[in-house]
Amino acid sequence: MPKRKIYVDPAGVHVIAPNFKQRLSGVTSTIIQLVPVQNRLGQKVAVLGPGLPPHLPHLRFRDLWKLWRAPEGRRNRVWHARRNIEMLPGILLRDILRMPLKLVFTSASQRKHSGWTKFLIRQMDAVIATSAKTAGYLEVPSTVVMHGIDCEIFRPADDKDQAKRACGLDPDLNYIGCFGRVRHQKGTDLFVDAMIELLPSHPGWAAIIAGRATAKHIDFENGLKAKVKQAGLADRILFVGEHTNIADWYRTLDLFVAPQRWEGFGLTPLEAMATAVPVVATDVGAFSELIVEGETGKLIPANDLSRMVLAAGVMMGDVDALQDHAMTARERTKTLFALEGEAETLGVLYKRGAA
Structure with missing residues (x-):
């Protein structure tokens, strides 16, 4: 009721x-x-x-x-x-x-x-x-x-493997996420293209796209799904839709990408960092004021696919650095944001x- x-x-x-x-x-x-x-x-x-x-x-x-x-x-x-x-x-x-x-x-x-x-x-x-x-x-x-950001709602998982299982994911895989509206302005296509290039050489990783495409952007989303299917990666680049329990999905991630072409402020990097997830983000909105290069993630130019592939690939290949960035991201968010x-x-x- x-x-x-x-x-x-x-x-x-x-x-x-x-x-x-x-x-x-x-x-x-x-x-x-x-x-x-x-x-x-x-x-x-x-x-x-x-x-x-x-x-x-x-x-x-x-x-x-x-x-x-x-x-x-x-x-x-x-x-x-x-x-x-x-x-x-x-x-x-x-x-x-x-x-x-x-x-x-x-x-x-x-x-x-x-x-x-x-x-x-x-x-x-x-x-x-x-x-x-x-x-x-x-x-x-x-x-x-x-x-x-509410650092109690957005908090790290007590058990990351269990967090992944709760969302129907494979606990043996690392996950890289892109959350928010599915549309060109948000750079969802750049994330998909980066994952199509990176995942074949990173077998221990899969990608999650969480968010809704409004009626105006359904064709855009369908085009991305078709591209993923054509690349043979439909089982590793997952479109999971919009969720009210989005904090639970952040807790499944090991790396987050904010690929926006334009943004006013942009809360998703803060949501990720509060959940102890390092971030690769474009230099738009307030992202340069949220992220410390080399400590909580990496900043890249907007609309630059090659730099996104390079930055995400480096972080996906260094799990120890990811863990260091994760703890720093959480502490910085709690202290400043x-x-x-x-x-x-x-x-x-x-x-x-x-x-």
């Missing part, structure tokens, strides 16, 4: 996290992971909009009129937008309806903004960039707050604007 949503009274809400996109995305995933931690820290955050799980504290749209009254213990509420479609309603509520709101926007984009987006951003009371690279594309002052650190920093910024 589906769980019922938990609805809360706006009077006790200090921060609103709107989510006006139904489809699951990286932004939605961030909200889902972050809000429970923020509330454990006493930040009194509620979500607004579709596509979010029922266990999060929700506001009803019909209760928005109550935002005319300041929250308990504060002069203003914070409206924390992460997309254009969430900035605009915040502006209308604050400037047209004169509600006591402070508007915060988090930008993960690493490209020039449109004139409309620039206009919206200029109306914000505070702007957050998810990486130093992202901050370079903003034309207003910003604070860098990098995403964190724990989700609690992101939540605490946001709490300081919220208080600065709304206290």
Whole structure:
């Protein structure tokens, strides 16, 4: 039986996290992971909009009129937008309806903004960039707050062989993974081509592609499956689809590849490193700020198949180095990128604007 949503009274809400996109995305995933931690820290955050799980504290749209009254213990509420479609309603509520709101926007984009987006951003009371690279594309002052990861959900396996068996995998094989949306932008084709080249000379390895191809990208995925079959590797390059227990699949891996051609931030390398899995990643998004070359993995240029083959091949051939990288990756993630650190920093910024 589906769980019922938990609805809360706006009077006790200090921060609103709107989510006006139904489809699951990286932004939605961030909200889902972050809000429970923020509330454990006493930040009194509620979500607004579709596509979010029922266990999060929700506001009803019909209760928005109550935002005319300041929250308990504060002069203003914070409206924390992460997309254009969430900035605009915040502006209308604050400037047209004169509600006591402070508007915060988090930008993960690493490209020039449109004139409309620039206009919206200029109306914000505070702007957050998810990486130093992202901050370079903003034309207003910003604070860098990098995403964190839940290091309890994403943790190493107590028994890796058992973790592999639980996912129906062969415990005698090493696995290299590529997780996320299956599409050209994510570089899934580069990963497949690299595996077709590498696996024949690495008989102890197999590859896993986990993630969903949306309707627009089904033909792309089918083309990759056909290429794998033609190469005679359908039993060693596995398309396992989308899974809600993705942390369990990370625990089966010995190496992770993030082959994106473009990315805003990109959480998959952090998810892998938190699970003690070294990473080969393209130099896009925040990856260069997450990965330490030669210690937690390797960085390669985007859209460079030969460099991907070389980097992954070197790591697949050195199991001892993989184990060293794995432990370093886990410790670095726990120290610098724990989700609690992101939540605490946001709490300081919220208080600065709304206290």
